[in-house]
Ligand SMILES: Nc1ncnc2c1ncn2[C@@H]1O[C@H](COP(=O)(O)OP(=O)(O)O)[C@@H](O)[C@H]1O
């Protein structure tokens with residue numbers, strides 16, 4: 345019996361849904377729910393994490409990420425402008441910095457700042473843990489953001505710079521007042537994605553040897569995990585990360601949808 | 608860097624033996640071109656003949672390869688000149704408007720006044736309002752460019768240039784990107800400007816405007832000026848075959 349292509353697609357989709365449903369049902373029946381709940385969602389342990397998981401761990405993650413992102417954004421903008429400069433040495437320096445921090449794992453950068461800096465130059469990063477996170481994580485972010493921002497600046501139509509110059513603005517004034525603000529609008533979605541990545545990378549500060557007061561989500565979760573020998577703290581920590589990253593993801597998707605509509 | 612001393616009694620624009628290459632491509636092949644104070648000079652010619660390039664050389668958006676350009680007695684082709692200062696005296700209107708889309712209409716008109724002319728907020732807003740009223744868009748000061756029609760955008764662009772109180776205005780095909788029914792509004796504003804005595808260099812295909820408002824018509828082809836003169840005379844009795852064939856296509 346011949347089926348129309350449409351009918352065949354329908355049947356095929358129906359079969360796929362059926363298989364998925366079957367898998368879910370089997371898992372539900374086979375799984376030992378009591379064990380899973382006690383290992384992953386122990387209410388008592390969960391309540392025990394309060395309120396520090398929010399007041400210390402989540403707060404510190406937000407603080408480290410925000411500081412690193414802000415620093416990275418400023419350095420990233422500077423690197424982007426240097427990359428576009430007509431002065432050769434600026435371009436070469438920026439390219440070197442960008443390639444270095446993009447090519448080296450964030451973990452290595454952290455170790456370099458924490459342990460390498462004192463050995464190499466006899467100096468410690470000022471500002472303690474926050475200072476080190478801001479600069480180390482910030483530079484990693486800056487290297488990525490610089491390329492994004494540069495692309496954004498180049499995506500602003502040439503006529504904008506020309507109009508600004510024809511009104512008597514200097515090149516740098518036109519960049520600051522006219523081109524860069526428009527570039528940031530263009531690159532807001534990728535910059536927000538970078539913020540999501542930085543949020544997760546902020547977990548690398550555990551390398552710095554954190555006290556209880558300076559622990560962020562991951563360190564907090566690991567400590568609690570060791571203490572309770574139970575997976576519940578990790579579930580709590582994962583939930584906290586999602587609390588930050590999911591709204592950001594939604595914001596990105598909204599911005600992209602709006603940009604799509606505007607075109 | 609030398610500060611330009613511009614003089615209103617010198618010719619507004621004085622271009623001598625101007626050559627411009629883009630790579631190996633010679634786009635302007637020895638142009639002599641003059642605009643006196645208060646004159647309206649229209650530049651016409653086929654696409655690719657170098658009209659925009661000539662106009663853009665006058666405020667150094669393009670760097671001339673050789674030749675000299677004087678603006679109000681100042682040699683702007685002198686490499687030491689303060690270009691920004693010269694440009695703030697020359698208003699420019701683009702085919703694609705080039706309004707700043709991230710700024711309101713009012714801010715489009717005040718930002719350069721404040722950043723370049725160092726005018727205070729109140730003064731710059733007053734001047735902006737006056738110029739918006741002049742182009743018939745007083746009620747649009749809070750709008751953003753994206754919410755304006757093409758004709759409105761171009762009138763805002765003219766008001767933006769006027770807010771710098773320039774000595775002269777350059778127009779590069781200001782109505783070519785507009786729907787036909789919106790062309791009249793923009794030409795009307797330009798006509799009014801001309802009547803007020805503004806010095807204007809206008810690249811255009813609007814022969815009616817050139818005849819009615821222009822003091823001089825310049826016909827360019829292949830990087831040279833083929834003929835120039837009184838607009839009515841050139842349009843009625845073109846001397847060159849190429850002028851004739853161009854005019855027969857646009858009229
Ligand atoms: N930035 C540029 N780089 C290379 N070639 C250019 C550039 N601008 C203009 N040209 C060339 O110069 C010639 C004249 O262009 P243009 O002055 O825009 O002519 P018109 O305004 O009369 O149409 C054209 O052949 C064009 O391709």
Ligand SMILES: [Mg+2]
Nearest residue numbers: 658659660780
């Ligand atoms: Mg042109």
